[in-house]
Amino acid sequence: MRGIDLHTHSNCSDGTYSVKELIDYAHEKNLAAIALTDHDTVIGLDEAIGYTGKKYSDIEFIPGIEFSTVNEGKDVHVVGLYIDHHNKEFKRRLQAFADSRRERNEKMCRKLTEEAGLPISYDELLEAFPNAVITRAHYAKLMLDKGYVNSRQEVFDKYIGDHCKYYVPRENITPEDAIELILLAGGVPILAHPILYHMSDEKLEALVVRLINAGLKGIEAIYSTYEPAEERQIRNLAQKYDLLISGGSDFHGANKQKIDLGVGFGKMFIPEDILTDIKNARAN
Missing domain, CATH: 3.20.20.140 (Metal-dependent hydrolases)
Structure with a gap:
């Protein structure tokens, strides 16, 4: 089998x-x-x-x-x-769900940019990962590539993990x-x-x-x-x-x-x- x-x-x-x-x-x-x-x-x-x-x-x-x-x-x-x-x-x-996800991502990008001092935009994420549903794993990859962090895990530990300051819960x-x-x-x-x-x-x-x-x-x-x-x-x-x-x-x-x-x-x-x-x- x-x-x-x-x-x-x-x-x-x-x-x-x-x-x-x-x-x-x-x-x-x-x-x-x-x-x-x-x-x-x-x-x-x-x-x-x-x-x-x-x-x-x-x-x-x-x-x-x-x-x-x-x-x-x-x-x-x-x-x-x-x-x-x-x-x-x-x-x-499903599209309505995707729209609410986009709004959440735009808000999380603003918090990282304005409050954490780590410039990142939703358009930048879309350009880096075309045709993908943007998840926190994509933030981690982009932030590592931009030199903001030393590891993907640092992104979750310090910035957008469930209980971090810059995390935005989804609808x-x-x-x-x-x-x-x-x-x-x-x-x-x-x-x-x-x-x-x-x-x-x-x-x-x-x-x-x-x-x-x-x-x-x-x-x-x-x-x-x-x-x-x-x-x-x-x-x-x-x-x-x-x-x-x-x-x-x-x-x-x-x-x-x-x-x-x-x-x-x-x-x-x-x-x-x-x-x-x-x-x-x-x-x-």
Whole structure:
């Protein structure tokens, strides 16, 4: 049985591989399927669909997205698989989300320029990273290139980390909002990497129950950073609430250097047979 990867990023958000490089690498890794799940954008999906279809008949490409949402003041991510990214209402609402993200970035640039004395503009970010959804990883790269800092980590520690003076929170989109959008696009909503939220078992289970009521279909039980006990915990949670099992490396290329496509830190394996149930969930 071949492996798959249902959580990856390209340079259309905060990954470093182009869409074509990512698909080529999936073929090199002998993956049976790959989902592109860039943060809050579907910019790369048409290129990926066309390129995969033309070049690799042995790879299934799955159009996806990863929504960055806020739950009780903390980040919670929701992946959508098999989305119809051309759905008109989905596109309209995604654009509204993108507009609020742009306003937030413009404000953060002003704070860095006027308050921190580090001149940086939103136009400069767009020029440096064309066709990408601008994230804090892009700020870090540009600020390092401009000689403002000695490392990317310094950007987050001193300037735009969650609790730093120059950080501007994004407009809140809730996990329920993301689930609604994914369902609107005919996709399958998956709770991404739940272990990373560092919730108590009780809080995590309460979140899962709440999101099931909103239409959640699955959960990432296989993920790069999970220890065996953590994977068992999420699998048990999935079984308890009849959730689909999903999995992904969260591959970002050079931005997460130790995480490799399809295998995470080296031992992760996501079997292709989990796709059958995920595909069937699209019709429900």
